[in-house]
Amino acid sequence: MNHNINATIDTLPTPALLVDGQRVHRNINRLADYGRSHGIGIRPHTKTHKSLAIARHQVAAGAVGLTVAKVGEAEPLLAAFGDGPADILIAYPTVDPARASRVADLANRCTLRVALDTRQAIAAVAGAASRAGSTVGVLVDLDVGPGRTGVPSVDALVDLAEAVTHAPGLRLDGIFFYPGHIWSEPAEQADPLQRVADTLAEACDRFDRAGLSREVVSGGSTPTAYQSHLVPQATDVRPGTSVFNDLNTLRGGFCSADDIAATILATVVSDAVAGQVVLDAGSKTLTSDRCVPAPESGYGFLPAYPEATITKLTEEHAQVDIRQCPKPPAVGERLTIIPNHICPCVNLQDVAWWQEPDGSLHPLTIDGRGRLS
Amino acid sequence: MNHNINATIDTLPTPALLVDGQRVHRNINRLADYGRSHGIGIRPHTKTHKSLAIARHQVAAGAVGLTVAKVGEAEPLLAAFGDGPADILIAYPTVDPARASRVADLANRCTLRVALDTRQAIAAVAGAASRAGSTVGVLVDLDVGPGRTGVPSVDALVDLAEAVTHAPGLRLDGIFFYPGHIWSEPAEQADPLQRVADTLAEACDRFDRAGLSREVVSGGSTPTAYQSHLVPQATDVRPGTSVFNDLNTLRGGFCSADDIAATILATVVSDAVAGQVVLDAGSKTLTSDRCVPAPESGYGFLPAYPEATITKLTEEHAQVDIRQCPKPPAVGERLTIIPNHICPCVNLQDVAWWQEPDGSLHPLTIDGRGRLS
Numbered sequence: 001m002n003h004n005i006n007a008t009i010d011t012l013p014t015p016a017l018l019v020d021g022q023r024v025h026r027n028i029n030r031l032a033d034y035g036r037s038h039g040i041g042i043r044p045h046t047k048t049h050k051s052l053a054i055a056r057h058q059v060a061a062g063a064v065g066l067t068v069a070k071v072g073e074a075e076p077l078l079a080a081f082g083d084g085p086a087d088i089l090i091a092y093p094t095v096d097p098a099r100a101s102r103v104a105d106l107a108n109r110c111t112l113r114v115a116l117d118t119r120q121a122i123a124a125v126a127g128a129a130s131r132a133g134s135t136v137g138v139l140v141d142l143d144v145g146p147g148r149t150g151v152p153s154v155d156a157l158v159d160l161a162e163a164v165t166h167a168p169g170l171r172l173d174g175i176f177f178y179p180g181h182i183w184s185e186p187a188e189q190a191d192p193l194q195r196v197a198d199t200l201a202e203a204c205d206r207f208d209r210a211g212l213s214r215e216v217v218s219g220g221s222t223p224t225a226y227q228s229h230l231v232p233q234a235t236d237v238r239p240g241t242s243v244f245n246d247l248n249t250l251r252g253g254f255c256s257a258d259d260i261a262a263t264i265l266a267t268v269v270s271d272a273v274a275g276q277v278v279l280d281a282g283s284k285t286l287t288s289d290r291c292v293p294a295p296e297s298g299y300g301f302l303p304a305y306p307e308a309t310i311t312k313l314t315e316e317h318a319q320v321d322i323r324q325c326p327k328p329p330a331v332g333e334r335l336t337i338i339p340n341h342i343c344p345c346v347n348l349q350d351v352a353w354w355q356e357p358d359g360s361l362h363p364l365t366i367d368g369r370g371r372l373s
Numbered sequence: 374m375n376h377n378i379n380a381t382i383d384t385l386p387t388p389a390l391l392v393d394g395q396r397v398h399r400n401i402n403r404l405a406d407y408g409r410s411h412g413i414g415i416r417p418h419t420k421t422h423k424s425l426a427i428a429r430h431q432v433a434a435g436a437v438g439l440t441v442a443k444v445g446e447a448e449p450l451l452a453a454f455g456d457g458p459a460d461i462l463i464a465y466p467t468v469d470p471a472r473a474s475r476v477a478d479l480a481n482r483c484t485l486r487v488a489l490d491t492r493q494a495i496a497a498v499a500g501a502a503s504r505a506g507s508t509v510g511v512l513v514d515l516d517v518g519p520g521r522t523g524v525p526s527v528d529a530l531v532d533l534a535e536a537v538t539h540a541p542g543l544r545l546d547g548i549f550f551y552p553g554h555i556w557s558e559p560a561e562q563a564d565p566l567q568r569v570a571d572t573l574a575e576a577c578d579r580f581d582r583a584g585l586s587r588e589v590v591s592g593g594s595t596p597t598a599y600q601s602h603l604v605p606q607a608t609d610v611r612p613g614t615s616v617f618n619d620l621n622t623l624r625g626g627f628c629s630a631d632d633i634a635a636t637i638l639a640t641v642v643s644d645a646v647a648g649q650v651v652l653d654a655g656s657k658t659l660t661s662d663r664c665v666p667a668p669e670s671g672y673g674f675l676p677a678y679p680e681a682t683i684t685k686l687t688e689e690h691a692q693v694d695i696r697q698c699p700k701p702p703a704v705g706e707r708l709t710i711i712p713n714h715i716c717p718c719v720n721l722q723d724v725a726w727w728q729e730p731d732g733s734l735h736p737l738t739i740d741g742r743g744r745l746s
Contacts, residue, residue, distance in 0.1 A: 013471050013746035047688060069689045092689060093642040093651075095705050098386050117645035120704040141645070148690055149643045149651055156645075180687075269466040270522045272490035272514070272529075278466075278522055284720055285745060288661040314553075315420060315717055316442045316465060317521055331493040332468050344688055347657055348720070350743050370723050372658060373386035 007353065007361050014267045014334065015281040017345065017352040019244070019364055023261035024054060027243050031225060032061040035237070038229040043067050043089060043218060045240030046077060048343045050368030051352070054243065055080035065111070067091050067238045071102045072371030078110055086110035089139070089218065091176070091238065093149060095121045099373060100128035103136060104169070113137035113216065115176035117149050117160065122167050129169025138164045139176035139218055142203060144196045146180040154203045161212045174216035174235070175203055179224050183292060185253035186227055193230040200233040223254050246342035247301050252293040257303075262352070264300070264337040264345065266318065268329050277329050279310075279318040281337060285348060286313060289341040300337040305329060310337070380726065380734050387640040387707065388654040390718065390725040392617070392737055396634035397427060400616050404598060405434040408610070411602040416440050416462060416591060418613030419450060421716045423741030424725070427616065428453035438484070440464050440611045444475045445744030451483055459483035462512070462591065464549070464611065466522060468494045472746060473501035476509060477542070486510035486589065488549035490522050490533070495540050502542025511537045512549035512591055515576060517569045519553040527576045534585045547589035547608070548576055552597050556665060558626035559600055566603040573606035596627050619715035620674050625666040630676075635725070637673070637710040637718065639691065641702050650702050652683075652691040654710060658721060659686060662714040673710040678702060683710070 009018075028044075035042040041064035046055055050073065055066055059080050065087030068074045074088045081087070086109070093116045094103050103125060106112050114125060114136060122138070129136045140160045143150030151157050157175070164172040177200065182192045200217065207214045220228050220237020222245075228237045241248070244262035245255040266281035281300075291297045299310040299318060307324035318337075322328045329335060339345045346352065347369055354364040382391075401417075408415040414437035419428055423446065428439055432453050438460030441447045447461045454460070459482070466489045467476050476498060479485050487498060487509060495511070502509045513533045516523030524530050530548070537545040550573065555565045573590065580587045593601050593610025595618075601610045614621070617635035618628040639654035654673075664670050672683040672691060680697035691710075695701045702708060712718045719725065720742055727737040 011471060014469070015745050092653075095642050096387070096640050098384060117643050118704050121642075124705075143646060147646050147649070148685075148687065148692060149645055151645045152647065267469050269468050269494075270490050272522055272524045273516060273520050274525065276520070280465075280746075283660070283662065283717055287656070288663075288717075289656065290661075312521075314521065315720075319521060331491050332497075344656055344661075347688075348743065349745075370721065372388050372722075373653075 009265070009359065009361065010334070012265060012353060012361065014265050015285040016265045017349045018263050018265050018336070019352050019354045020261045021354050022357050023259060024243060025057065027245065027259055027261055028057055028061045031239060031242055034226055036062065040228050040234065041236030043236045043238050044243065045091065045238045046073065046368065048240040048243050048346065050346055050366045051364055052076055052080055052367045053364055058243070064236055065089055068368070070371055070373055071099055071106060072373055073368040074106055076367040088112050089238070090114045093117055093121045095124050097124060097128065100124040101132070104128035104132035104134050107134035107136045108132060111137065113139055113173055115139045115141045117141040117151050119163060122163055122170065126167035126169045135169060135171050137171050137173040139174050139216060140164065141176045142199070144177045144179055144199055145182070146178060148178070148180065150177065154199065154206055157203055158206050158210060158212070161207065162210070165212065172213050174214040174218070175200070175207070177219045178221060179219060180221055182221070182224050183252060189224055189227045190230060193224060193227055197231045197233060200231060204233050222249055223252060241343060244342045247291045247338050247340045248293065250338065251291055251297070260338055262342050262346070264339055266335055266337055268331050268333045268335065271328070271331050275321065275323040277320050277322055279320060279335060279337070280316065281318050282316040283313040284315045285345065286318065286337065286339050287341065287344045287348070288313060289344060291340040300339050302335055302337055304335060382638070382732065382734065383707070385638060385726060385734065387638050388658040389638045390722045391636050391638050391709070392725050392727045393634045394727050395730050396632060397616060398430065400618065400632055400634055401430055401434045404612060404615055407599055409435065413601050413607065414609030416609045416611050417616065418464065418611045419446065419741065421613040421616050421719065423719055423739045424737055425449055425453055425740045426737055431616070437609055438462055441741070443744055443746055444472055444479060445746055446741040447479055449740040461485050462611070463487045466490055466494045468497050470497060470501065473497040474505070477501035477505035477507050480507035480509045481505060484510065486512055486546055488512045488514045490514040490524050492536060495536050495543065499540035499542045508542060508544050510544045510546040512547050512589060513537065514549045515572070517550045517552055517572055518555070519551060521551070521553065523550065527572065527579055530576055531579050531583060531585070534580065535583070538585065545586050547587040547591070548573070548580070550592045551594065552592060553594055555594070555597050556625060562597055562600045563603060566597060566600055570604045570606060573604060577606050595622055596625055614716060617715045620664045620711050620713045621666065623711065624664055624670070633711055635715050635719070637712055639708055639710055641704050641706045641708065644701070644704050648694065648696040650693050650695055652693060652708060652710070653689065654691050655689040656686040657688045658718065659691065659710065659712050660714065660717045660721070661686060662717060664713040673712050675708055675710055677708060
């Protein structure tokens with residue numbers, strides 16, 4: 001790995017992940033402004049960037065806390081809060097003893113909350129917290145549509161919340177939801193978000209009547225980020241991708257081309273096959289994720305060659321159909337790719353390159369990379 | 374990252390990559406025996422395991438050399454040859470100055486060959502080798518069907534080979550091909566491999582008449598590994614996946630279930646949604662690669678629950694449809710997954726766990742992980 005700090009855009013070893021610093025700041029600040037103007041807390045999901053440096057910027061912009069998927073990702077992010085109190089949400093069920101023990105230990109170092117949806121998770125975290133002498137905040141997970149995690153009904157949610165209040169070492173803090181099924185453009189989101197709001201209104205009412213805490217009601221996603229005010233029960237939202245954006249958010253209508261803050265720099269390594277060039281960014285760099293709003297669009301977009309299509313990826317090769325390009329890319333040429341889904345691409349890099357407006361590049365460590373558990 | 378060497382299969386943090394040591398040795402030895410009995414050199418593609426320890430086993434079993442995709446992967450593997458001469462093939466075009474310079478430096482430390490298919494690659498490597506005072510062996514790449522890299526005709530191959538012989542710092546060593554388009558079962562491979570053999574026979578004849586060296590004619594893939602003798606022009610073959618195997622090779626009919634030597638260990642983290650459980654191995658562990666011979670089969674196979682289907686992956690979640698399972702998996706239960714495509718899964722792990730027949734687990738460093746350039 002060559003982390004030469006004198007790297008330039010022309011000499012950087014490829015494939016490389018480029019991060020446009022100015023756009024990152026603009027994306028962070030826009031979301032922070034939206035949250036402030038609507039009284040909604042921003043609790044960014046750091047899965048997208050996995051970077052302490054960017055987490056610091058999000059905290060500086062007023063984030064109420066940071067979200068992670070796994071406890072291993074939380075540990076390197078505590079420093080993002082500087083001298084202030086650290087506040088981390090693990091948006092993932094903790095059910096096994098090894099992970100529960102790490103969660104409980106971390107709760108001795110910061111305000112730590114976990115989202116969970118089973119009695120087994122309650123037992124695992126409660127047991128570990130009791131042993132560690134810590135208190136873990138719990139948000140009970142309600143499925144509002146995506147069908148991934150979360151209990152299916154308000155009745156089941158209230159039962160789960162009651163169980164939390166009876167478990168040692170746990171503090172019921174409220175409700176967790178994820179409107180990940182809503183991929184429609186902002187103009188079309190009012191109806192589905194109204195259904196989410198109706199469900200949450202019922203849940204909040206039931207919590208209030210039962211005397212159950214709902215200090216935190218955490219939801220949100222990047223597609224619905226700027227419509228979060230349509231779910232007034234939410235106290236905070238957890239967009240992740242919006243810090244960088246990608247072809248998913250661009251094609252979905254959730255950002256403009258100027259908001260794309262992370263791209264892959266690749267080199268054309270072959271033009272031996274007619275009508276095609278090969279780039280040195282394969283599935284080991286771009287992943288095999290499709291573009292959700294445009295699944296047949298290929299494996300990323302080349303802004304300099306909009307007529308080109310990345311038709312096939314193998315681990316180290318991207319095969320690009322250039323038959324529609326007025327002027328084909330040349331072997332050795334460096335191309336920028338907008339990936340379909342930026343989050344797993346970031347996880348494939350040890351270091352990204354933070355680009356300043358003057359073009360200078362600085363290594364950006366992906367602190368949370370590969371922290372699977 | 375918890376690399377506790379007292380980890381057991383019941384306490385290992387999940388998701389984790391398990392490697393069955395006995396099966397790895399059996400897979401390596403079977404291929405070595407096949408090569409010996411047919412007089413075909415084995416030059417394993419190390420992209421699958423990216424591990425110095427496993428590369429040592431392959432060299433000990435008689436490999437004529439090792440294959441890598443990128444020069445960064447080659448560097449940690451030199452030690453695999455112990456006191457013997459190191460022999461590395463970079464099965465990837467080198468066109469940019471930064472990479473060419475690393476290739477040329479490495480050629481001062483071992484027998485190094487590159488496959489290439491453009492004049493730009495010849496110029497880049499020749500320039501770098503001249504500056505480094507090294508000699509880089511070249512195999513000229515002929516497309517025998519997959520249409521990924523390689524020149525399209527024997528005429529073009531001869532022209533490219535002639536250009537190599539005129540370039541300083543380069544030594545023409547022969548021909549490179551990759552029958553990656555042949556995914557049919559062994560019984561069906563005779564015809565397509567005959568076509569490859571016919572093309573190579575023509576190329577070899579033309580090389581001989583022009584006095585061009587073809588000391589090395591390197592081909593092969595895992596699907597065609599045990600039919601390599603049907604292409605008698607090949608001096609060596611480069612199977613990668615066969616060291617571990619995966620659902621691709623199992624469903625394709627290229628191995629048996631007992632040959633699967635690498636699996637993912639995952640934990641059931643949620644059963645809140647009816648008819649479904651969620652595992653803690655998402656696309657960050659399994660990748661979004663489909664099974665080539667059975668693309669609609671889901672994102673991996675659960676041997677203990679053959680009726681289950683992994684229907685959807687997000688980064689940290691595998692959603693498993695368990696409606697057909699006589700007895701559903703329980704929250705907290707640990708399950709083994711056979712991934713669709715093992716190679717990119719290995720690249721997502723810093724450490725795998727080598728399992729001995731007695732069940733003991735030993736950390737196995739993935740030395741080549743993340744070496745993108």
